[in-house]
Amino acid sequence: MRIVVAGYGPAAHRLVETLADRGFDGTITVLGEEPRAAYDRVALTSYLSGPPGTGGEALAYPAPSGPVAVRLGDRVASIDRARRTVTTEAGHDEPYDVLVLATGSAPFVPPVPGAGRAFVYRTIEDLDAIREASAHATSGVVVGGGLLGLEAADALRGLGLSTHVVEMGGWLMPRQVDEGGGAVLRGHVERLGLVVHTGTGLDRIEDDRVILADGTVIDAGVVVFSAGVRPRDELARRAGLPVGERGGVVVDEGMRTADPAIYAVGECALVGGMVYGLVGPCFTMAEVAADRMLGGSAQFTGADLSAKLKLLGVDVASFGQLSGALDVTYMDPVGGVYKKLFISDDARTLLGGICVGDATPYSLLRPLVGRELTAQPSELLFAGTGSAAVAGADFPDDAQVCSCNNVTKGRISAAIAELGLTDVAGVKKCTRAGTSCGSCVPALVSILASEGVAPGKAPCEHFDHSRAELFDIVRVRGITTFSRLVGEHGRGRGCDVCKPVVASILASLNGGHVLEGERAALQDTNDHFLANIQKNGTYSVVPRIPGGEITPEKLIVIGEVARDFGLYTKITGGQRIDLFGARVEELPKIWKRLVDAGFESGHAYGKALRTVKSCVGSTWCRYGVQDAVGMAIALELRYRGLRSPHKIKAAVSGCARECAEARSKDFGLIATENGWNLYVGGNGGFRPRHADLLASDLSDDELIRAVDRFLMFYIRTADRLQRTAAWVQDIGLDYLRDVIVGDSLGICADLDAGMERHVGGYFDEWRATVEDPEKLRRFVSFVNAPGTPDPSIVFETERDQIKPVLMEVTRR
Amino acid sequence: MTTVQKAQVTPGNAGEKWVPICPYDDLIPERGAAALVRGRQVALFRAFDGRLFAVGNRDPFSGAYVISRGITGTRGDEPVVATPMHKQVFSLVTGVCLDDPATAVPTYPIRVTNGTVEVSVE
Ligand code: SRM
Ligand SMILES: Cc1cc2nc3c(=O)[nH]c(=O)nc-3n(C[C@H](O)[C@H](O)[C@H](O)COP(=O)(O)OP(=O)(O)OC[C@H]3O[C@@H](n4cnc5c(N)ncnc54)[C@H](O)[C@@H]3O)c2cc1C
Ligand code: SF4
Ligand code: FES
Numbered sequence: 059m060r061i062v063v064a065g066y067g068p069a070a071h072r073l074v075e076t077l078a079d080r081g082f083d084g085t086i087t088v089l090g091e092e093p094r095a096a097y098d099r100v101a102l103t104s105y106l107s108g109p110p111g112t113g114g115e116a117l118a119y120p121a122p123s124g125p126v127a128v129r130l131g132d133r134v135a136s137i138d139r140a141r142r143t144v145t146t147e148a149g150h151d152e153p154y155d156v157l158v159l160a161t162g163s164a165p166f167v168p169p170v171p172g173a174g175r176a177f178v179y180r181t182i183e184d185l186d187a188i189r190e191a192s193a194h195a196t197s198g199v200v201v202g203g204g205l206l207g208l209e210a211a212d213a214l215r216g217l218g219l220s221t222h223v224v225e226m227g228g229w230l231m232p233r234q235v236d237e238g239g240g241a242v243l244r245g246h247v248e249r250l251g252l253v254v255h256t257g258t259g260l261d262r263i264e265d266d267r268v269i270l271a272d273g274t275v276i277d278a279g280v281v282v283f284s285a286g287v288r289p290r291d292e293l294a295r296r297a298g299l300p301v302g303e304r305g306g307v308v309v310d311e312g313m314r315t316a317d318p319a320i321y322a323v324g325e326c327a328l329v330g331g332m333v334y335g336l337v338g339p340c341f342t343m344a345e346v347a348a349d350r351m352l353g354g355s356a357q358f359t360g361a362d363l364s365a366k367l368k369l370l371g372v373d374v375a376s377f378g379q380l381s382g383a384l385d386v387t388y389m390d391p392v393g394g395v396y397k398k399l400f401i402s403d404d405a406r407t408l409l410g411g412i413c414v415g416d417a418t419p420y421s422l423l424r425p426l427v428g429r430e431l432t433a434q435p436s437e438l439l440f441a442g443t444g445s446a447a448v449a450g451a452d453f454p455d456d457a458q459v460c461s462c463n464n465v466t467k468g469r470i471s472a473a474i475a476e477l478g479l480t481d482v483a484g485v486k487k488c489t490r491a492g493t494s495c496g497s498c499v500p501a502l503v504s505i506l507a508s509e510g511v512a513p514g515k516a517p518c519e520h521f522d523h524s525r526a527e528l529f530d531i532v533r534v535r536g537i538t539t540f541s542r543l544v545g546e547h548g549r550g551r552g553c554d555v556c557k558p559v560v561a562s563i564l565a566s567l568n569g570g571h572v573l574e575g576e577r578a579a580l581q582d583t584n585d586h587f588l589a590n591i592q593k594n595g596t597y598s599v600v601p602r603i604p605g606g607e608i609t610p611e612k613l614i615v616i617g618e619v620a621r622d623f624g625l626y627t628k629i630t631g632g633q634r635i636d637l638f639g640a641r642v643e644e645l646p647k648i649w650k651r652l653v654d655a656g657f658e659s660g661h662a663y664g665k666a667l668r669t670v671k672s673c674v675g676s677t678w679c680r681y682g683v684q685d686a687v688g689m690a691i692a693l694e695l696r697y698r699g700l701r702s703p704h705k706i707k708a709a710v711s712g713c714a715r716e717c718a719e720a721r722s723k724d725f726g727l728i729a730t731e732n733g734w735n736l737y738v739g740g741n742g743g744f745r746p747r748h749a750d751l752l753a754s755d756l757s758d759d760e761l762i763r764a765v766d767r768f769l770m771f772y773i774r775t776a777d778r779l780q781r782t783a784a785w786v787q788d789i790g791l792d793y794l795r796d797v798i799v800g801d802s803l804g805i806c807a808d809l810d811a812g813m814e815r816h817v818g819g820y821f822d823e824w825r826a827t828v829e830d831p832e833k834l835r836r837f838v839s840f841v842n843a844p845g846t847p848d849p850s851i852v853f854e855t856e857r858d859q860i861k862p863v864l865m866e867v868t869r870r
Numbered sequence: 871m872t873t874v875q876k877a878q879v880t881p882g883n884a885g886e887k888w889v890p891i892c893p894y895d896d897l898i899p900e901r902g903a904a905a906l907v908r909g910r911q912v913a914l915f916r917a918f919d920g921r922l923f924a925v926g927n928r929d930p931f932s933g934a935y936v937i938s939r940g941i942t943g944t945r946g947d948e949p950v951v952a953t954p955m956h957k958q959v960f961s962l963v964t965g966v967c968l969d970d971p972a973t974a975v976p977t978y979p980i981r982v983t984n985g986t987v988e989v990s991v992e
Binding site: 123519520541550551552553554556557558576578579580581582583584586587591593594595835836839840841842843846848850864 | 890891892896897898899900901903904905906907911914917918928932933934935936939940941942943944945946947949950952954955957959972
């Protein structure tokens with residue numbers, strides 16, 4: 059059988075993947091109009107908040123397995139139903155036995171004067187165009203205050219534009235929330251600096267401004283339409299297939315059009331009188347169609363239209379039916395929280411709900427829609443916020459927990475039991491639940507707990523203990539080798555997850571070189587080569603530059619080393635210099651030159667202290683009130699080499715202007731007239747968080763003691779790969795303050811001693827390696843040809859420096 | 871400018887199958903090493919129990935020649951290595967990727983003769 063798929067979006071991808079997974083043995087040809095293979099459109103906005111020029115790789119779905127021919131950048135122009143052939147715009151003919159329309163939908167562009175100047179928000183190319191235009195603009199308008207419109211508005215704000223949202227309805231997100239919720243939502247959105255106009259439409263767009271129907275004039279360098287979508291049913295229309303009055307290719311519950319050889323799935327399909335604009339139902343349609351092609355009889359019987367908006371820092375969620383005989387409402391206008399549940403007239407069945415400002419009940423309550431209430435309605439309003447009103451155990455087996463991927467509680471429980479899953483990652487991998495919008499993850503955690511798995515505790519199959527428990531076992535029993543630990547307290551021979559955890563624990567407790575004896579085999583490649591691996595298998599070298607302060611002589615040495623070894627050179631985001639493109643056999647030679655000039659390892663490769671970033675401070679800056687550079691250098695030298703559950707970053711600002719961005723660090727200092735304010739638990743990265751004030755106006759000595767204890771307590775008790783931000787949130791700031799300032803656990807003397815041991819035991823790993831012939835023997839590309847460089851490593855030149863020529867990735 | 875280092879391809883000799891690589895003691899337990907065998911990159915591993923394995927050094931997911939630098943261990947009873955690039959796990963016995971069984975690295979016969987590790991890539 060020859061299957062041809064028109065369109066290559068999420069629905070098409072799921073179709074092909076399902077066919078391949080189920081052993082389809084005919085041929086599949088996918089014809090896509092976009093210049094790239096299917097990607098996760100739901101996550102599109104992350105492409106704008108990410109760095110430019112990545113080409114959207116992060117969004118790409120994994121390539122489907124099995125033989126699939128893909129033709130990209132060529133639109134299907136027509137269908138010849140008699141000959142069973144489609145023809146593309148480029149003139150390519152493709153015969154089919156079965157044709158699947160998966161053409162999605164197109165943004166609706168209202169026919170107002172000047173609409174041609176506006177952008178839409180649908181593809182990576184759309185976002186590239188918006189990013190480009192935003193670079194030359196200061197203000198923007200988003201037309202449409204629905205889920206996507208707010209998402210687009212937040213993206214414009216993120217691009218630095220002052221942003222307005224125009225919504226025709228009476229309040230924001232009128233399709234998802236009621237008026238009360240809309241009012242609370244508006245408060246949040248306005249607090250973020252967005253200007254909201256409701257109850258009015260657009261009159262026209264002029265150069266650099268927008269005129270609303272009520273006469274308001276708004277300056278707008280960039281205008282984005284997010285006013286709904288229209289199904290792309292033009293192919294079907296021209297081929298004489300029935301389409302709905304408001305668009306959409308009419309299909310039956312098996313996703314078949316009036317022509318038995320043609321299916322339609324995803325956002326272009328009209329099924330049961332509805333077009334679905336959420337990815338979950340589109341995936342289900344694809345699975346139904348695939349099943350039919352394989353001779354099955356699956357049916358599409360409608361889908362859940364629950365939604366959760368996770369942007370603007372505001373949680374907005376709605377699920378089930380948005381009206382009912384009875385309702386309970388909780389409203390906290392000061393805290394910006396609004397929650398409402400709709401209940402049947404006998405007060406026994408949950409019908410639906412709306413949450414604004416706090417969506418924790420969402421993932422726990424959504425699966426319970428249509429079921430008998432398990433607790434007082436008012437208690438349910440606080441589900442997930444620590445009350446025990448709802449837990450994973452309460453979900454019936456057929457409750458749909460992940461609506462994006464249509465996964466029930468029963469399937470998740472079965473997978474946990476049968477496959478011995480121990481964490482959310484495992485559940486995601488084996489059931490797909492949680493892999494799209496992520497809003498069901500709290501429910502997954504709760505189900506894991508109800509199946510007796512304390513999630514995230516055991517790092518992998520080799521141990522049943524958390525990192526903190528392993529730390530205590532190693533400390534109390536005086537264990538110094540992985541072999542003994544896994545032999546006496548674990549099983550098997552470890553893996554890439556537990557070995558680095560144990561390596562870090564051994565380093566924290568016993569010091570010594572990370573490549574000493576058996577410990578060498580526990581290290582990730584970065585620690586093993588004391589450098590950072592790059593995509594072509596070369597490494598990068600980052601010497602420590604404490605506080606960002608460097609002499610001209612040292613700068614010259616770095617320049618000479620980079621020149622002599624032909625390394626790509628870049629200033630990092632951490633106030634130091636990264637030298638890229640070194641082959642393993644070059645590393646010791648590079649270090650030798652650097653060490654001789656007084657440099658040491660910057661531990662850019664380790665889960666360890668990275669940098670203590672600094673502003674110029676009171677020495678030079680007219681506003682500075684303390685010596686920020688001096689303090690940063692002292693801290694960096696004190697904590698250098700300290701191995702930890704994740705990397706540790708710090709910064710010191712010389713005054714409240716905060717030029718060193720100290721509050722985005724694991725620990726940050728801001729100078730005051732009287733000393734230092736210490737902030738802890740900040741993070742950039744995936745989930746930015748401002749650090750919390752732990753203590754104020756500390757003297758230098760008080761400060762160092764507090765940081766010593768903070769770090770040692772973190773190292774002992776945090777989970778694997780848990781940054782201080784998540785750890786501080788987990789244990790609570792007050793508890794942390796009690797332990798390290800008030801010594802409530804009586805462990806401070808022990809923490810202090812641990813840090814003294816670290817400081818006293820520090821030595822430079824690079825120097826120790828260069829001076830040890832035994833360790834140096836590992837630094838060759840080939841054991842049997844030590845003089846031969848790896849021939850697969852090839853460079854070309856860009857902007858006068860090298861860059862890797864990448865190897866072709868062919869998996870089979 | 872394009873800098874290319876040419877592979878040194880040793881001409882094949884049909885009669886000679888086993889290629890000596892290095893002394894067994896040069897291999898660090900539970901760690902890999904790369905070898906260049908008749909123009910092919912092979913990753914050699916010495917497991918904790920002394921067993922030897924040889925698989926292709928190319929990580930099929932990234933295209934980089936880095937398998938020898940991965941962390942070894944076990945999954946269930948299977949001896950495995952995780953590619954250092956994005957951590958997919960491969961069986962050292964069959965070369966099959968346990969996270970994506972449609973992907974595999976080649977495996978090669980390996981043995982020790984008089985204390986010298988030998989590999990055959992024919
Ligand atoms: C080199 C550098 C980018 C640059 O050219 O500026 C960089 C490069 C890498 N970063 Fe970074 N990060 C660099 C500064 C940052 C910063 C900015 C900063 O430190 O002020 C951040 C955000 C701040 C933060 O961490 O809170 C940052 C957040 C991350 C994250 C996300 C961490 C998180 O908690 O979410 C990762 C991923 C991870 O660690 O799991 C990461 C991971 C990486 C890795 C290690 C990814 C990898 O595994 O290959 C990159 C390789 C480093 C290398 O040398 O090859 N990098 N990275 C910067 C090195 C600074 C230095 O001198 O050591
Ligand atoms: C910014 C954004 C955020 C979103 N967030 C969410 C969310 O949080 N939750 C959620 O459930 N949903 C969300 N969605 C909606 C979700 O992305 C869609 O439901 C989903 O993409 C529909 O998949 P599809 O494959 O049917 O259509 P599409 O993704 O539109 O893919 C159709 C593909 O077919 C191509 N095509 C069209 N005509 C032809 C032709 N004639 N020939 C060849 N190719 C053609 C198109 O170029 C396109 O690549 C979001 C959408 C956007 C834009
Ligand atoms: S933080 Fe203060 S002292 Fe430091 S550079 Fe900025 S203004 Fe100057
Ligand atoms: S509900 Fe979206 S990923 Fe599960």
